Amino acid sequence: MNMKKTVLITGASSDIGSEIAIKFAKCGYNVVINYLTNEDRANELEINIHSFGGNCLVVKADVTKSEEVEKMITRTINKFGKIDVLVNNAGIAIDNDIYDKSKDEFLKVLEVNVVGTFLVSKEASHYMDNGTIINISSTDGIDTYNDISMDYCASKAGVISLTKTLAMRFPNLKVYSVAPNWVKTKTVLEMDPEYLEKELERINQKELITPSMVANKVWELCDNSNVISGSTIVIKDGKGN
Numbered sequence: 001m002n003m004k005k006t007v008l009i010t011g012a013s014s015d016i017g018s019e020i021a022i023k024f025a026k027c028g029y030n031v032v033i034n035y036l037t038n039e040d041r042a043n044e045l046e047i048n049i050h051s052f053g054g055n056c057l058v059v060k061a062d063v064t065k066s067e068e069v070e071k072m073i074t075r076t077i078n079k080f081g082k083i084d085v086l087v088n089n090a091g092i093a094i095d096n097d098i099y100d101k102s103k104d105e106f107l108k109v110l111e112v113n114v115v116g117t118f119l120v121s122k123e124a125s126h127y128m129d130n131g132t133i134i135n136i137s138s139t140d141g142i143d144t145y146n147d148i149s150m151d152y153c154a155s156k157a158g159v160i161s162l163t164k165t166l167a168m169r170f171p172n173l174k175v176y177s178v179a180p181n182w183v184k185t186k187t188v189l190e191m192d193p194e195y196l197e198k199e200l201e202r203i204n205q206k207e208l209i210t211p212s213m214v215a216n217k218v219w220e221l222c223d224n225s226n227v228i229s230g231s232t233i234v235i236k237d238g239k240g241n
Contacts, residue, residue, distance in 0.1 A: 004055065006080040008032040008072075010063050010120055011090030013041040015185040016136065019211040020087055021045055023219050025054035030080045033058045034072060034090070063090045063116030073123045085222055086124045088117040088135045088159075093152040106151040113155035114162060121166055130172055132222050135159050136214070137177040139234060144181060144203040160232050167230030176221050180235040184208040205237045 007024045011017045013035040022045075025031045031049060033056055035042040042058050049056045057079050061072040076083060091113045094105045117135050124133070140149060141156030160177050167175040182188060182205055188196065200208075217235060221227060 004028060004030050004080075005084040006030040006032065006076065006082055007085040007087060008034065008076055008083050008120075008124060009087040009089055010034045010116065011036075013038040013045060014089065015187075016183060016211045016214050017087075017089045018045050019215040020089065020218050021056070022048065023212075023215040024085070025049040025056065026052065027219065029085070031056040032072075032076050032080070032083075034061055034063070036060065036062055036090070063088075063120055064111045066119055069119045069123050073120075073127065077127055082129075083124050083127045084131045086121065086128065086131070086133045087218060088120055088133070090116055091136065091155075093149060095146075095148045095152070097148060098150065101151065109151040110155050110158070113152070114158040117159055117162055121162075125170055125173065128170075128173055132174040132176070133163075133166060133170075134218050134221055135163050135175075135177040136218075137163070137179040137232065139179050139181045139203070139236075142179060142232070142234070146199070163232065164230045171229075174221075174225075174227075174229045176227065176229070177232045178214060178217055178221070178235065179232050180209050180214055181205045181237060182208055183214060184210050207237050209235055209237060 007029045009017050009021050012021045012033040021031050021033055033042050033045055046056055046058050059072045059075055061068040063069060092109055094109055121133055137159040138156040140153040141160050145153045163175055163177040217233060
C-alpha cells in the first residue's frame with residue numbers, strides 16, 4: 001500500500017498551482033493535478049514530476065460541478081487511498097467596468113472561486129482525518145480592492161470567510177487561506193506595464209511575488225501547527241514581507 005501523503009491541487013496547471021504541485025512532489029507527496037481547460041500544461045507538469053521520481057494523477061474536472069468533483073475525489077481515493085492536503089487554487093477573474101460587467105460574468109467568478117472551493121472541500125473532507133485545507137485567496141478580498149475586479153474582490157473575501165467557517169465545522173482539520181498581492185504570473189506579465197506599475201504603487205507593493213513564494217508559504221502552513229486554524233496568511237510583496 002502507498003503510505004506517502006497525498007495532496008490534491010485544483011487549478012494545478014496554472015502558474016501558482018504548478019509551483020505548488022512541484023513543491024509537494026519534491027517533498028515526497030503523491031500529487032493530484034486537477035485542471036479544466038489547459039490539458040497540455042497539466043501533462044507537462046505530470047512529465048516534470050515524473051522526471052524527478054514523483055508520483056501523480058492528472059484529473060480533468062470542473063470544480064463548479066458536483067458530479068465532476070465527486071468523480072475527482074473518487075479517482076483520488078482509488079489511486080492513493082486518502083487525501084492529506086487539499087489546496088483550493090482554481091480561480092478566475094473577469095475584469096471590466098461595472099457598466100460592462102454582466103450578471104452572468106459576476107456569478108461565474110463567484111461560482112468558480114467560492115462555490116468551487118466549497119464543493120471540493122466538502123467532498124474531500126470525507127477522506128481527511130487530520131489533514132489540511134489551504135484556500136488561495138487574495139489581498140483583493142481584504143484591502144487592495146479594484147473597481148474593475150469587484151466580483152473577484154467579493155469572491156476572495158468569500159474565500160476568507162469560508163475558510164473561517166470550514167475551520168469551525170472541521171475542528172479535526174487545519175484550514176487556512178493564503179492571500180498574496182500581485183503575483184508574477186503569465187497573465188500579470190501580459191498586462192499593460194503602465195497599468196501594473198500604477199497598481200503596484202497604489203497598494204505599496206515593492207516587487208511582484210513569485211509563484212514559488214506562494215508555494216513555499218502553502219508548504220510551510222502544512223508543516224506548522226502553531227498557526228491557528230481559520231487564519232489568513234498575507235503575502236505583501238516579492239521581498240518576502
